[in-house]
Amino acid sequence: MPIKGPIKGPIKVTVWGENRHEQREEEVRRRYPDGMHGAIAAGLTEHLGSRVRVRTAVLDDPEHGLSDKELAETDVLTWWGHMAHQDVADEVVERVRSRVLGGMGLLVLHSGHYSKLFRSLMGTTCSLNWRDAGERELVWTVAPGHPIAEGVPHPIVIGEHETYGEPFGVPEPDELVFISSFGGGEAFRSGCCYRRGLGRIFYFSPGDQNYPVYHHPDVRRVLANAVLWAASPVGVGEPLDNAHTPVRW
Numbered sequence: 001m002p003i004k005g006p007i008k009g010p011i012k013v014t015v016w017g018e019n020r021h022e023q024r025e026e027e028v029r030r031r032y033p034d035g036m037h038g039a040i041a042a043g044l045t046e047h048l049g050s051r052v053r054v055r056t057a058v059l060d061d062p063e064h065g066l067s068d069k070e071l072a073e074t075d076v077l078t079w080w081g082h083m084a085h086q087d088v089a090d091e092v093v094e095r096v097r098s099r100v101l102g103g104m105g106l107l108v109l110h111s112g113h114y115s116k117l118f119r120s121l122m123g124t125t126c127s128l129n130w131r132d133a134g135e136r137e138l139v140w141t142v143a144p145g146h147p148i149a150e151g152v153p154h155p156i157v158i159g160e161h162e163t164y165g166e167p168f169g170v171p172e173p174d175e176l177v178f179i180s181s182f183g184g185g186e187a188f189r190s191g192c193c194y195r196r197g198l199g200r201i202f203y204f205s206p207g208d209q210n211y212p213v214y215h216h217p218d219v220r221r222v223l224a225n226a227v228l229w230a231a232s233p234v235g236v237g238e239p240l241d242n243a244h245t246p247v248r249w
Contacts, residue, residue, distance in 0.1 A: 010053040011231045014074040015041040016065065018081040019058035021209040028209050036080055036207070036214055040109075043220030044227060052227065059084060064092050071095065076105035076230045078223070079112045080207065086116075093117050101197030101239035105230025107223065110207035113170075118203070121196050122170050128188070129165035132210065135183035137161040139190055139206060139218075143177045148191065148202065148225045156218040162208040164188045170203070178222075180205065191222070193229075197239050200230045 017037030021028040032039050037056045044054050055073075057065020059081075071077075077096065081088070093116045100106050100121060108118045113126045139156035141149045165186035171194070178191025190205040204222060207213045214220070 010051055011048075011227060012073050012075045013041075013044060013052050013054045013078065013227055014065070014070065014076075015044070015054060015056045015078045016080065017056065017058050018084050019060065020084050021082065025209075031212050032209075032214070036209060039214040040078060040080070040223060043214060044224055047220060047224035048227065059087060064088060066092050066096055068095065071099050071104070074099070074104060075232065075236065076107065076227050078107040078109060078227075079115060079117060080109045081115045082111040082209065085114055088116055090116070093120060097121060098239055099236065100199035100201065103198035103232040103234070103236040105227070105232065106199060106201045107226050107230060108201065108203045109223075110205055113168075113203060113205070121201060122194070124171060125169040127169040128167070129186070130163060131184070132162045132208070133184065134160040134211075135163050137163070137183075137206065138181045139178050140181065141177065142179055143175060146175060146177045146193075147229045148177050148193070148222060150225055152221055152225070153218055156206075156216075156222075158206055158211070158213060158216060158219075161206060161211050161213065164190070164205050177202075178204070198232065198237075200232070202226045202230055 015037045017035055019035050022032055022035045041054045041056050044052055096117055097120050119126045137158040141154045163182045163186055165188055168189055173192035174195055175193035180188045180190035192203045194201040206219055
């Protein structure tokens with residue numbers, strides 16, 4: 001299928017959440033009464049307004065809310081998962097992966113680093129060091145001219161959060177936008193941009209379920225900027241494939 005023409009109208013965003021912690025843990029449910037996916041969606045609408053059309057989907061939806069039809073109506077997908085990576089169907093992972101290679105933008109959030117989807121796109125373990133001690137996180141901008149950093153303070157201050165630390169088992173980012181430092185001394189590449197096929201991918205680490213990070217205005221600004229960056233200006237089509245080309249000259 002040929003690449004579509006330029007996107008007309010709002011960017012169509014699907015905010016995908018595992019939605020298991022919210023079902024099983026009262027503290028998380030109090031923190032995120034509409035689910036983490038609901039808080040992320042609200043932040044995008046708050047910052048981008050009519051520039052986006054946002055829907056949410058969760059793991060327990062039919063086909064995880066990511067059928068061919070639903071993905072065909074998605075320009076940018078955000079992905080949050082943690083305790084049920086193994087429950088995501090392989091055929092859905094491959095369907096989403098193919099869509100990314102065809103130009104759909106993807107934001108992978110926090111523990112989504114270990115999702116089947118992100119690991120399949122990176123081709124590495126995507127492992128890291130971690131602890132949950134409620135330490136302060138400072139998110140430092142290292143690429144101030146990058147569109148994802150526009151209007152973002154230097155640093156973003158997150159009073160309490162889970163600690164992530166290097167080594168982070170991902171390929172060298174095409175662009176590194178943020179690094180984080182933590183109260184215990186760790187540093188972490190917390191904002192990484194990749195291009196896979198025709199698609200743009202942004203990994204952003206802040207967002208543990210035990211802290212109200214997706215209510216943080218500066219985190220919401222980063223995600224809104226990232227949606228604009230990840231959306232393909234020419235729409236989404238099929239991934240590039242081998243093609244026989246005759247001599248034309």
